[in-house]
Amino acid sequence: MNKFFKLLRYVKPYTSKAILNVLFNLFSIVAGLFSFTLVIPFLELIFKPDKLVTQPPVMDMSFNSIKGQFSFFISEMVRSNGPSQALLFVCLLIVVMVSLKNLFRYLALYFMVPLRTFVIRDIRRDLYDKILRLPLSYFSDERKGDLITRMSSDVQEIEVSIMSSIEAIFKEPLTIVVFVSTLVYMSPQLTLFVLLSLPVTAFIIARVAKTLRKQSNRSQSKLGEMISMFEETLSGMRIIKAFNAEESFGRKFNNENDLLAKLSIWVNRRRDASSPLSESMSVVVLVLILWFGGQMVLANDGKLSAEVFIAYIAIFSQVITPAKAFSTAYYNVQKGAASVDRIDQIMHSPDRITDAPDAKGEVRFQKQIEFRNVSFAYEKEKVLDGVNLIIEKGKTVALVGPSGSGKSTLADLVPRFYDPTEGEILIDGVPIKQYKIAELRKLMGIVTQEAILFNETIFNNIAFGVNHAPMEAVEKAARIANAHEFILEQDKKYLTNIGDRGNKLSGGQRQRLSIARAVMRNPEILILDEATSALDTTSERLVQDALSNVMKGRTSIVIAHRLSTIQNADMIVVIDKGKIVQQGTHTELLNQPGLYKELNAMQKLLEG
Numbered sequence: 323m324n325k326f327f328k329l330l331r332y333v334k335p336y337t338s339k340a341i342l343n344v345l346f347n348l349f350s351i352v353a354g355l356f357s358f359t360l361v362i363p364f365l366e367l368i369f370k371p372d373k374l375v376t377q378p379p380v381m382d383m384s385f386n387s388i389k390g391q392f393s394f395f396i397s398e399m400v401r402s403n404g405p406s407q408a409l410l411f412v413c414l415l416i417v418v419m420v421s422l423k424n425l426f427r428y429l430a431l432y433f434m435v436p437l438r439t440f441v442i443r444d445i446r447r448d449l450y451d452k453i454l455r456l457p458l459s460y461f462s463d464e465r466k467g468d469l470i471t472r473m474s475s476d477v478q479e480i481e482v483s484i485m486s487s488i489e490a491i492f493k494e495p496l497t498i499v500v501f502v503s504t505l506v507y508m509s510p511q512l513t514l515f516v517l518l519s520l521p522v523t524a525f526i527i528a529r530v531a532k533t534l535r536k537q538s539n540r541s542q543s544k545l546g547e548m549i550s551m552f553e554e555t556l557s558g559m560r561i562i563k564a565f566n567a568e569e570s571f572g573r574k575f576n577n578e579n580d581l582l583a584k585l586s587i588w589v590n591r592r593r594d595a596s597s598p599l600s601e602s603m604s605v606v607v608l609v610l611i612l613w614f615g616g617q618m619v620l621a622n623d624g625k626l627s628a629e630v631f632i633a634y635i636a637i638f639s640q641v642i643t644p645a646k647a648f649s650t651a652y653y654n655v656q657k658g659a660a661s662v663d664r665i666d667q668i669m670h671s672p673d674r675i676t677d678a679p680d681a682k683g684e685v686r687f688q689k690q691i692e693f694r695n696v697s698f699a700y701e702k703e704k705v706l707d708g709v710n711l712i713i714e715k716g717k718t719v720a721l722v723g724p725s726g727s728g729k730s731t732l733a734d735l736v737p738r739f740y741d742p743t744e745g746e747i748l749i750d751g752v753p754i755k756q757y758k759i760a761e762l763r764k765l766m767g768i769v770t771q772e773a774i775l776f777n778e779t780i781f782n783n784i785a786f787g788v789n790h791a792p793m794e795a796v797e798k799a800a801r802i803a804n805a806h807e808f809i810l811e812q813d814k815k816y817l818t819n820i821g822d823r824g825n826k827l828s829g830g831q832r833q834r835l836s837i838a839r840a841v842m843r844n845p846e847i848l849i850l851d852e853a854t855s856a857l858d859t860t861s862e863r864l865v866q867d868a869l870s871n872v873m874k875g876r877t878s879i880v881i882a883h884r885l886s887t888i889q890n891a892d893m894i895v896v897i898d899k900g901k902i903v904q905q906g907t908h909t910e911l912l913n914q915p916g917l918y919k920e921l922n923a924m925q926k927l928l929e930g
Contacts, residue, residue: 332441342433347493350426351500353419442481457675458739467550476661483658487651494648501641508634512615541585681758689750690714696745705731707900718878720888723897729881737763767840771852773832775824781816784838803838804868837868848878
């Protein structure tokens with residue numbers, strides 16, 4: 323239940339609705355208590371005139387005194403107006419109390435609905451905000467499908483299992499407390515006997531609920547794995563078909579699907595057992611009460627009369643329903659607690675890339691970017707080792723080297739997608755950690771090898787991240803990126819939707835939109851991560867021309883696989899196994915032995 327109470331922090335902003343819910347539930351419980359159960363003894367006064375009360379009892383707060391006062395009132399009504407009028411009064415009283423009970427019940431639910439809805443909304447909002455704040459390294463370690471499951475299925479499970487039970491968790495114990503308090507008034511000795519029998523019931527329910535939570539966690543994890551597999555299938559459908567792997571993937575999916583089905587059957591059977599189990603336990607307690615209370619009545623020692631015992635049984639029977647509802651709610655909470663655990667894993671993941679408490683708001687870039695003894699490691703694997711590099715403002719610096727040498731990682735450190743494990747990066751002598759991340763990234767435009775676009779219009783993809791962008795500025799960015807002409811050929815021009823990941827466009831068109839998006843920010847620093855390596859020759863030429871337009875007057879960090887695209891760079895930095903092994907211009911590096919000359923010769927051989 324600890325997870326449940328942690329979840330209640332989301333209820334705090336809506337305390338007023340929670341209080342009103344509890345208040346109206348209390349009114350409903352009291353009205354229900356008086357609707358039928360306390361009327362039973364008074365019907366005897368109407369149908370048996372010899373039982374009429376002639377003297378009012380001494381007034382105190384005991385149950386017998388309250389009952390005696392009401393009995394005297396009914397007796398007076400029978401004597402004054404006759405049994406028929408008294409019966410009519412009792413019937414009307416029942417109708418009024420039941421109507422009030424249902425009215426208060428509706429009002430309690432009326433205030434509970436927005437509370438439940440807003441809590442789930444806030445959980446989704448906080449989870450999404452947290453995912454946006456997490457560093458890129460987090461997403462390298464996690465399955466995309468599992469994260470999708472946590473945002474969708476796990477949040478839904480909290481809504482269905484916990485939030486639908488939240489009222490029962492508070493209402494039913496309140497109902498039980500009111501009813502049991504009434505039973506204590508009626509017979510403390512008999513109620514003590516009842517209370518001594520309840521721990522056994524609670525122990526059995528708690529034991530079953532504990533295993534339910536564990537298996538629910540496994541079930542949700544397995545669902546996340548299945549969605550990951552499905553997402554991978556959609557992404558890799560071309561390769562799956564090309565390698566005739568449909569049967570293999572189908573078999574793997576079916577195995578996971580069967581296991582999930584078995585887990586779901588187990589969990590749902592245990593949850594469905596909660597209601598009959600609690601009802602059976604309640605009936606056992608009720609039978610014990612009948613035996614023990616019956617013995618007290620038969621003893622005829624004045625401790626418990628037959629009339630009070632009948633009322634006692636009637637009231638206790640009303641306790642069974644909320645007890646059963648509470649146990650069902652408890653099972654649901656335990657099932658939903660597994661989803662709370664999975665969401666908590668994300669919510670409590672450390673935000674390793676954060677602003678310093680005294681971070682500066684404005685970044686001044688006048689002279690240079692400096693890497694000072696920078697090292698970086700993914701967990702234990704060292705990717706960069708003691709890199710020292712100066713990139714002067716307005717210059718184009720190309721990073722080349724074998725795959726896995728650390729080129730992309732070096733570029734990713736500049737916008738603080740990662741932070742160095744050793745050393746620091748400085749802009750004009752100031753460590754970039756001293757600036758606010760958002761302000762630092764405003765300096766930069768990034769074009770990656772894979773054109774990452776969104777299922778939106780061309781206009782919105784180019785203006786991405788820029789509020790209230792005018793059409794003129796978007797068109798200007800598209801012209802610089804050599805994209806304006808093909809955009810005009812689309813059905814709705816700039817308002818054309820490009821589909822999921824821009825799949826309605828060719829690779830070259832997608833890349834030119836990515837460049838236009840980078841241009842739109844008018845960045846001082848441009849980071850190009852193999853922006854042309856995945857394109858055909860014609861598309862590469864168009865994109866390369868676009869990049870040449872963009873790079874004019876800007877500080878550019880270019881990661882290149884094709885050396886022919888960076889021959890005019892102001893400086894080429896050769897990286898191998900995380901270390902800088904050569905620096906210089908294209909001509910200087912060709913005139914000295916080393917890795918660059920070998921890479922250049924190898925590419926010429928492959929192209930020839």
